[in-house]
Amino acid sequence: MSVYVQILVMALVTYAVRVIPLTIFRRPVKSRFIRSFLYYVPYATLSVMTFPAILQAGEGWLVGLIAFMAAIITALIKGSLPLVALVTCLTAYLSALVF
Amino acid sequence: MGKEAFKDGLRSGLPISLGYFAVSFSLGILMRNAGLDPLQGLVMSLLNNTSAGEASAVSIIAEGGSTWEIALSQLVINMRYFLMSAALCPHLSPSLSLPRRALIGFDVTDEVFAVLVSAPRPLDERYAYGVATVTIPGWAAGTVLGIVFGNLLPEGIVNALSLALYGMFIAVVIPPAEKDHRILAVVISSMALSLAMAAVPALAGLGSGTKTIVLTLITASLAALIWPVEEEA
Secondary structure, eight states, X not given: OHHHHHHHHHHHHHHHHHHHHHXXXXXXXXXXXXXXXXXXXXXXHHHHHHTTHHHHHSSOHXXXXXXXXXXXXXXXXXXXXXXXXXXXXXXXXXXXXXX | OTHHHHHHHHHHHHHHHHHHHHHHHHHHHHHHHTTOOHHHHHHHHHHHOOHHHHHHHHHHHHHTOOHHHHHHHHHHHHTHHHHHHHHHGGGSOTTOOHHHHHHHHTTOOHHHHHHHHHSOSXXXXXXXXXXXXXXXXXXXXXXXXXXXXXXXXXHHHHHHHTTHHHHHHHHHHHHHHHHOHHHHHHHHHHHHHHHHHHHSHXXXXXXXXXXXXXXXXXXXXXXXXXXXXXXXX
């Protein structure tokens, strides 16, 4: 049951963030710092969450590292999201067979 | 307009929904590895609609982290929606009632925001409902199937699939980083600090949620101080 409480809490926080500017606080964000900060947040968050977690997720750090590098190279060549995900998984699967 | 706007919304939402399905499928694999059942995944995705937020919450739950850590992580990770909703607000008709605004606010995600602000102003609320009607189920269905298939597929395949979400995060981060040196600096320093925190024994015990919160606050505010972003970030 406690997992549902945690899900409800996260939903309330996330919803509040989304709905307050549309309902109660209907003014544009003026502060240049806040705007800039929020601009960088997704890149910081996703980077922190990806590395080194990708090394710990599958079948050992070496497999994770190879998949990580394959993902970056694929993203640099052709940034499409499903393709990068596919390459990541395939590389991980194949290198897990070897290492 | 009229019913057309709702249909237009469905049409704009469909490609987003298909993309969501793939992302939330891999999120579902992570949920399955964290011990969540399909119903828990369904409820989480229906109520939250946020990939990074949910992925972070899943690892906090897996570690047995506190509800406070979850709440705070969602606040930091999803704060960008505040900026999106604030930018969306002038697109709505000033006469649009509070409950309807509250309804539209439920599905403000990165991708949905992008299509809503490119629609003609004032935004027809039915267009927003159309987009939500097709994107929310796509996200939820992918999550549930990810958990179910995570339970059915062989372990080697599940292990490989568990990296898919990280691959997608990389696909989100790398192309803009290649074009913009400020983003590149944020990406590299975030990863380096994240690795450093994992390597220092005194800090390695911190929950993944706390780590994400602290490092996001540090790197994003440093970047904002060093390289303020001008209009239209």
